Amino acid sequence: MIPHNVELGDDSAMKAQAFRMLDDIIRYKLGRSRPVFVSYYATYRCNRRCMFCDLWKMNAPELTTEDAEVVIDRIADFGVKSLGISGGEPLIRKDLEEIAERARERGIITGLNTNGILITKKRAPAIAKAFDAVSISLDGFEKTHDEIRGVKGTFREAFQGLRNLTAARGDCVVGVNLVLTNRNFGEFLAFCRWIKEYVAYITFFPVSESPGETSYSSLYSIPRDRVDDFVEQVLSEKARDPSFIEPSETLIRLLREFIKGKMPYICDAGRLYLGISPNGDLKICPCVSDKPPWKIGSLLDKSMKELLDSDQFYSALEVIKSCRPCLAGCTTPLSLLFRGSVVHQAKEALKYLKINQRTRH
Numbered sequence: 001m002i003p004h005n006v007e008l009g010d011d012s013a014m015k016a017q018a019f020r021m022l023d024d025i026i027r028y029k030l031g032r033s034r035p036v037f038v039s040y041y042a043t044y045r046c047n048r049r050c051m052f053c054d055l056w057k058m059n060a061p062e063l064t065t066e067d068a069e070v071v072i073d074r075i076a077d078f079g080v081k082s083l084g085i086s087g088g089e090p091l092i093r094k095d096l097e098e099i100a101e102r103a104r105e106r107g108i109i110t111g112l113n114t115n116g117i118l119i120t121k122k123r124a125p126a127i128a129k130a131f132d133a134v135s136i137s138l139d140g141f142e143k144t145h146d147e148i149r150g151v152k153g154t155f156r157e158a159f160q161g162l163r164n165l166t167a168a169r170g171d172c173v174v175g176v177n178l179v180l181t182n183r184n185f186g187e188f189l190a191f192c193r194w195i196k197e198y199v200a201y202i203t204f205f206p207v208s209e210s211p212g213e214t215s216y217s218s219l220y221s222i223p224r225d226r227v228d229d230f231v232e233q234v235l236s237e238k239a240r241d242p243s244f245i246e247p248s249e250t251l252i253r254l255l256r257e258f259i260k261g262k263m264p265y266i267c268d269a270g271r272l273y274l275g276i277s278p279n280g281d282l283k284i285c286p287c288v289s290d291k292p293p294w295k296i297g298s299l300l301d302k303s304m305k306e307l308l309d310s311d312q313f314y315s316a317l318e319v320i321k322s323c324r325p326c327l328a329g330c331t332t333p334l335s336l337l338f339r340g341s342v343v344h345q346a347k348e349a350l351k352y353l354k355i356n357q358r359t360r361h
Contacts, residue, residue: 021081028338033271035308036081039286039330040071040276042090042099048115049150052179052207052220055088060278060290063300065095069102071280071299076106078304084111084286084330088278091118091127100130111135113177117154119161124168135177135203136162140184140191148183162198175201175246177329180255181220185230189237196244203246205329206258208287227259250336254327263325268335270308270317282307284316285323286330293319 024036046056063071075083083103090096091114100110109132116136119127127134139148142155149155166174176199180188192202207220222230234252238245257263267285275286280300288294293316297307307313326332 020079024081025338028268028272033268033338034079035270035272035274036079037084037273037330037334038075038080038082038276039084039086039273041278041286042068042085042087042093042096043278044088045092046087046089046115047092047117048089048154050179051148051150051183052181062093062278063280065098067280067300068095068099071276072099072102072106072108074299074304075276076103076108078308080108080304082109082111084113085131086113086286086330089115089118091123097123097126097130104130104132113137114161115149115154116158116161116165119165121164121168124161124164125170128165128169128172131172133173133175134165135175136165136199137179138162138176138191138195139178139181140187141194144184144187148179148181166198173200175199175203178202178204180204180206180222182222183220185222185226188230189233192237192245196241201244201246203329205247205332206255206327208326208328222259224260227256231256247333248336251327251333254332258325258327263327265325266332266335266339267320267323267325268338269320269323269331270313272334272338273331284313284320287326287328288320288323 021036024034027033041055043062044055044058044060046053049056072083083100085096085100090112093099096112100112103110110130112127112131112134114134114136116138119136136158137149138155138158139145145155145158146152162174162176165172176195178184178188178191184191188204195202206222231252234245234255235249238247238249238252254263254266269285269288273286274296275283275288276299277283277290277295279290279298281290281298282296282304283290283294284296285294292312296312296316297310299307302310
């Protein structure tokens, strides 16, 4: 999801899109929802070895620039409002800005999740131009971040990338994304106060399962006997600066339920959001495997409308109901937004697209 804590400007096209979002909210309330957000894994290749991720082990074919633009056109034709680009490390692709620019030309809000290492001074202006929002992964202070990300010096490289982008950003909203684990939750508040000087927002989500094989949540979750105090501290910090800490109070409280294994089932996969694999396959949710029964079909072969009318789509909708409840940065906030009061939704919809999926997994 793209952070929604920054005010919209006066751009008439952006306001028109916000009103279209209101129409989507009404459709959702009436039980006739349609996907408004898509998360595109541009590549599974990565230049780091994070302790909670094994996507880099997956040898997945990738779209050419031309084919990626075909995929962008097909989701735009369907009416998708927001596109989050992730990975792997998506900036490994030299053509990423070109792909994102195509989405912006088609009226889609673009967000990027990146480790920040490849945001050089030379490349930063193009990234700032191509994306409405960029979330840079920083999981705490230098020692902690380097340990979590698997390579010494990662923090300094990522922070330099952040500074390069903020210096060139234009209208691009720059924030930090943090994956909460048992290695960094103890320094979260101190880090939050320190990083505030450099970015517009911070967002965070607990370590969870990836489409790979390993159960990372069982290895690295915040201890259950510490999560209550942590949640109360974060809520107090958010009360002091509501706009900087991006997750809502409701979502922060859900962290307690997730860690304790009591998370309610909050899922609109296929109804509000979808995922796209590196090869252009549409899948029912950004957070699931690329393989059947999650895979719906290729956006190179069929339009998005055709895929969402297919037997594979309805089969995946049934399978997703058996998923264990999750708390994911790219999906749960959107579900909560659409499930809230109409008055609250009307206010948030006027902000949503300007800053929305510039986030995190």
